[in-house]
Amino acid sequence: MEGNLKLEQVGLISDLMQGEELTKKLHNLMFSSSSSTSHETKLVLIDKILVSYEKALKKLKWEANMGEEDTKITISKMMDSPCSFTNESPRGEVLDQEIKHKNVSKKRKTMDSWTKQMKVCSGTVLDGSLGDGYNWRKYGQKDILGAKFPRGYYRCTHRHAQGCLATKQVQKSDEESTYEITYKGRHTCIQASHAKKAFPSKSKTCMSENKHHNHQKNKAQEEKIEQPHETTFTFGPEFEVKIDLETKEDIFPSFFFSSPSIGLETMIENHFTETFSPAFLSPSTSESNIFCLSPCNFGSSGLGLSVQTSESDITDVVSATTSVNNSPIANLDDLDLFFDNVDFDTDFPINTPEYFTL
DNA sequence: GGTATTTGACCTAA
DNA sequence: TTAGGTCAAATACC
Known part of the structure; x- marks a missing residue:
């Protein structure tokens, strides 16, 4: 058992190191003077990074189910973190129970928070x-x-x-x-x-x-997540994904569009981390972590990113997210309101600041 | 008068 | 013991 655990740990470290290595490569590609690197190459690297971390997380999950009680609690918090890259259901029943246990604890730091x-x-x-x-x-x-x-x-x-x-x-x-x-x-x-x-x-x-x-x-507000402990994936000069690695309950990675004229960042922040969270996206439901906006969904036309987000795409993702939600107000009526307010077929309201005015 | 905010006191986890 | 979190009376606002 202990031997197996050590083997797992070795593999875990290996996966994490691989992820780190790939991230460095990506970083170098991003900031190298050579512009010959294709966008596809970068995406392949990103995919590899995600696979590495996913493997590591699966191993962690396995250990969580096999390990001691304390370990399980620790891991359950980790799996509850948005840094889980897996697109599959990231937690099993055991872990959910641990989270419930965490939530009823009187200790402050174990409160359900993000x-x-x-x-x-x-x-x-x-x-x-x-x-x-x-x-x-x-x-x-x-x-x-x-x-x-x-x-x-x-x-x-x-x-x-x-x-x-x-x-x-x-x-x-x-x-x-x-x-x-x-x-x-x-x-x-x-x-x-x-x-x-x-x-x-x-x-x-x-x-x-x-x-x-x-x-x-x-006054109008603009949101920008600047998580103190985060992994940042940069998909080109105008697109970053920042994932908080410390805050255990944050729901979504943040998507940054550096172009000053684009308010899409605000759009995504407002609509996906606020409209559907915190209540809609119950942090203790495993599917909360599923929400992934693949960079591929943001069809890039050179530097100017055009949002190719289709209603059906988002509906698929969000319905998967909410279909298992425990929140009593997680219903599709709210999504209808969301889609009523967003015209996906015409102009995406990224240049209408009033839209975000509260 | 009802509701929201302020603020000092109190409680409790670390 | 201390700092963070909550309570509740006083106050302000509509």
Whole structure:
């Protein structure tokens, strides 16, 4: 048994080292002066990297099922991480049980939580209700040791009415335009306004703006994940995928489009990490990790990426994601709202900042 | 008057 | 013991 474990560990290290090596190769290709390297070559390298990590993760998963109890818990957290590259169901029942166990633990650090960082345009303020379509009530604020700004504590407005235990913490980072938002727990409430807030129409936006007298609440926001511990895959000069390696519950890798004119990053962030998360994408469901936007789906036309995302493509992915979701509000009605607001056949609203105005 | 926010006190995990 | 998280009374806002 122990011998087998060591063999597995050797293989694991080998796979990880291979992944590292391939990543270095890719990095060199990306930044070498030679422009002869084809896009396909880079994609092949990326595929190899993903395969290496997938193999490593499978081995970890095997160890998790065979190992000691503590090991299982540790691994279950790892498998719950978005850094899982596997497209298959990444966790078995045992691991799910471990996660449930984790969630009921009274220990703070084992709470079901996931973090995202948001970069906000100048003047934008994230209050309790803005940003993710849920209604939040602030219940506390605390000065955090070493942090320049206090941390705000929010809980779901429907905590008492519907017993929703979702909370979030908003920490403004030292870098003034960045907020780190940590979600804890999942929404069990039904928020009628959720989808519309997540995809506000312009008229809705205006109504919202009129409602809030505080000028700070009336500004557009732009999101950008800047995870502190992340793997970044760069698919050319304008396209990066950043995957948080530390935050155990973050749902999706972030897709970065460096072109300043493109708001697609915001689009994806808003629509896939906010509309469908955190409640829709239950972090404890294995399929949450399935969501993969292959770079191939973003048909590249030179430097200018055109979004080839078809409704059917996304429907397939999202339906797979939500079909096993435990969240009571994970229903296709929200997806309908999503698609109602996105015209995939005509202009993708990447150049309409108002679309993202909250 | 109802609802949301602020803030000091209290609780508890580490 | 301490820092992070929550409670709840006071206050503000609509």
